[in-house]
Amino acid sequence: MKQLIPILILLIFAGTSMAQQISIIPKPAEMSVKSGSFLLDNNCVLNYDNENTEVSRIATFFSDYLAEVYDVKLATEGSGNKISFKIMSRLNLGKEGYLLKVDKNSVVITASEPSGLFYGMQSLKQLIPAEASNALSIPCIDIKDQPRFAWRGNMLDVGRHFFPVSFIKQYLDILAMYKINTFHWHLTEDQGWRIEIKKYPLLTEISHWRDETRVGHQRDGNEMDGIGYGGFYTQDQCREIVRYAAERYITVVPEIEMPGHSSAALAAYPNLGCTGGPYKVVGEWGVFKDVYCAGKEETFTFLQDVLDEVMDIFPSEFIHVGGDECPKDAWEECEACQKRIADEGLKNEHELQSWLITRMDQYLTSKGRRLIGWDEILEGGLAPQATVMSWRGIKGGIEAAKQHHDVVMSPTTHMYIDYYQSEDKKNEPLAIGGFLPLEKVYSYEPVPEELTSDEAKYILGVQTNLWTEYIATTKKVEYMLLPRLQAEAEVAWTPKELKDFDDFGNRLNEDYKRLEKLGIHFRNHNK
The missing domain is CATH 3.20.20.80 (Glycosidases)
Structure with missing residues (x-):
């Protein structure tokens, strides 16, 4: 039992440290932080429906932000980890709600309308550490979010x-x-x-x-x-x-x-x-x-x-x-x-x-x-x-x-x-x-x-x-x-x-x- 105590302390500390990295404002309605992180670099591929003008604009907002603020230039094709923006009409989150899922190999934002995608993109931007050394990492997380007031x-x-x-x-x-x-x-x-x-x-x-x-x-x-x-x-x-x-x-x-x-x-x-x-x-x-x-x-x-x-x-x-x-x-x-x-x-x-x-x-x-x-x-x-x-x-x-x-x-x-x-x-x-x-x-x-x-x-x-x-x-x-x-x-x-x-x-x-x-x-x- 005594041998387990340091391990438990380490696990609690790791969980606390990970939680402190989540600094989204306003705080999402539902959020589950998981172990691991997504590496954000020039090998990542931006994936979206380029025939949808609004979705294309939102994805471009994100890629432009990364290029300007972090000097990260996302690829438009390739086999690297994907960052995807998806419209799914059957979601029951209203016009401004969104799902944001980050795992080690992908980032996916899903919404029923483009406004929801946009707000999911804003949350994703806030998951990126403001102070980064050599690599940008985004914690693995599941978010289900929608606003309280219109x-x-x-x-x-x-x-x-x-x-x-x-x-x-x-x-x-x-x-x-x-x-x-x-x-x-x-x-x-x-x-x-x-x-x-x-x-x-x-x-x-x-x-x-x-x-x-x-x-x-x-x-x-x-x-x-x-x-x-x-x-x-x-x-x-x-x-x-x-x-x-x-x-x-x-x-x-x-x-x-x-x-x-x-x-x-x-x-x-x-x-x-x-x-x-x-x-x-x-x-x-x-x-x-x-x-x-x-x-x-x-x-x-x-x-x-x-x-x-x-x-x-x-x-x-x-x-x-x-x-x-x-x-x-x-x-x-x-x-x-x-x-x-x-x-x-x-x-x-x-x-x-x-x-x-x-x-x-x-x-x-x-x-x-x-x-x-x-x-x-x-x-x-x-x-x-x-x-x-x-x-x-x-x-x-x-x-x-x-x-x-x-x-x-x-x-x-x-x-x-x-x-x-x-x-x-x-x-x-x-x-x-x-x-x-x-x-x-x-x-x-x-x-x-x-x-x-x-x-x-x-x-x-x-x-x-x-x-x-x-x-x-x-x-x-x-x-x-x-x-x-x-x-x-x-x-x-x-x-x-x-x-x-x-x-x-x-x-x-x-x-x-x-x-x-x-x-x-x-x-x-x-x-």
């Missing part, structure tokens, strides 16, 4: 600060690494209109440009930098982003703010406001009283024209219309708005906003699309087909789900990644405020306890939001995004009973090595 989202605000197309593509690549499938692109704001609308050229002549920007934090003073700032995406560039995202199985959901956060648009078209202006593209941060006039028909002509061009660019089912933080001051003093309230039999300005959102909901529905808005769209009554993005806590999400409306959970308490990552704010870059550490993001449960099992079905998923008032550079975007994005990814994908923060932290440490190898900026949660 909506796994991230929002990037480009209204406050603008980022080039090249970076948006890099950003999408980062989202894809962690199986995020929805990119919510916040394109219009008080501080800048960022999308070309051909019918309204002044939006990209006037509305994209502000004369100056706030220096430091909004609460610390009134200093402005006196430097002009602007930028916008052409429609062709937006289509390129949509195409690029689709190749990575990411849906781009555009946001066109209404009725508030509209100073920039009003600066170009003052007739759309209640007073006729003058208005300006603002350089401060905050909430402003200049909003679209809900009493004028020309407002709806403008908004519908804009949405027509947006829908022509973005094929997404959902179109985000904002609906948040809309002061009612201008409406209270506006004859046209008060007449609208009277003519429509509305009680107050809150019901006027609901009437506006309902009208846009009907318009989008008539075009075969679905309206989604921030949880203020509940005020005054929820539009019949609307989906709610719950950001002011979880109350709005609960209320919408109980009314049998779809919900995306995105509360400030857990999902606002423009907040500080440390309580020691002096050693952190300037942020909007708040404190959202990695562990709190990871701890989030998207399905509120207050919902019944039937009501819980209306929770589509979860989303992190990255507002950019205080984020002007691409490096800072990455710093604020990572590693909190990885935590959200696990919240959105992994069965909640498998979540374990200590285990996640261990996998994250290996992931940091990959990010360094790829030249991606991040904040190390250990420091």
Whole structure:
């Protein structure tokens, strides 16, 4: 018996060592690690159906990644060990699920649809050690995996600060690494209109440009930098982003703010406001009283024209219309708005906003699309087909789900990644405020306890939001995004009973090595 103890210890240590090599984020639903490993080198053969365009593209993504990052060039034919990508329609894993099987002689990823193959490929990439000496080895393993939620989202605000197309593509690549499938692109704001609308050229002549920007934090003073700032995406560039995202199985959901956060648009078209202006593209941060006039028909002509061009660019089912933080001051003093309230039999300005959102909901529905808005769209009554993005806590999400409306959970308490990552704010870059550490993001449960099992079905998923008032550079975007994005990814994908923060932290440490190898900026949660 005594002779067996050292052997058992060795076996336990070997098993632990092997387990530590598995650092897939988000953690798969089912995983079985086996003995041995697959040698990955230039003798390996890439095997796939080259008549299937999507499968071919996914296999090429993988081979290009190996060549660029590890200088391994897979063969297209030969007798070496095979890495295979296979579509098998009879798998019962949904459109995003996959099987990944690694043994000593082969690697096989199987899925019923290409999106599942793509996610299996992302897991396979994470099985490759970031730090390798002479040979790359992949542990033998069986994985059966599929996501918990259909909506796994991230929002990037480009209204406050603008980022080039090249970076948006890099950003999408980062989202894809962690199986995020929805990119919510916040394109219009008080501080800048960022999308070309051909019918309204002044939006990209006037509305994209502000004369100056706030220096430091909004609460610390009134200093402005006196430097002009602007930028916008052409429609062709937006289509390129949509195409690029689709190749990575990411849906781009555009946001066109209404009725508030509209100073920039009003600066170009003052007739759309209640007073006729003058208005300006603002350089401060905050909430402003200049909003679209809900009493004028020309407002709806403008908004519908804009949405027509947006829908022509973005094929997404959902179109985000904002609906948040809309002061009612201008409406209270506006004859046209008060007449609208009277003519429509509305009680107050809150019901006027609901009437506006309902009208846009009907318009989008008539075009075969679905309206989604921030949880203020509940005020005054929820539009019949609307989906709610719950950001002011979880109350709005609960209320919408109980009314049998779809919900995306995105509360400030857990999902606002423009907040500080440390309580020691002096050693952190300037942020909007708040404190959202990695562990709190990871701890989030998207399905509120207050919902019944039937009501819980209306929770589509979860989303992190990255507002950019205080984020002007691409490096800072990455710093604020990572590693909190990885935590959200696990919240959105992994069965909640498998979540374990200590285990996640261990996998994250290996992931940091990959990010360094790829030249991606991040904040190390250990420091």
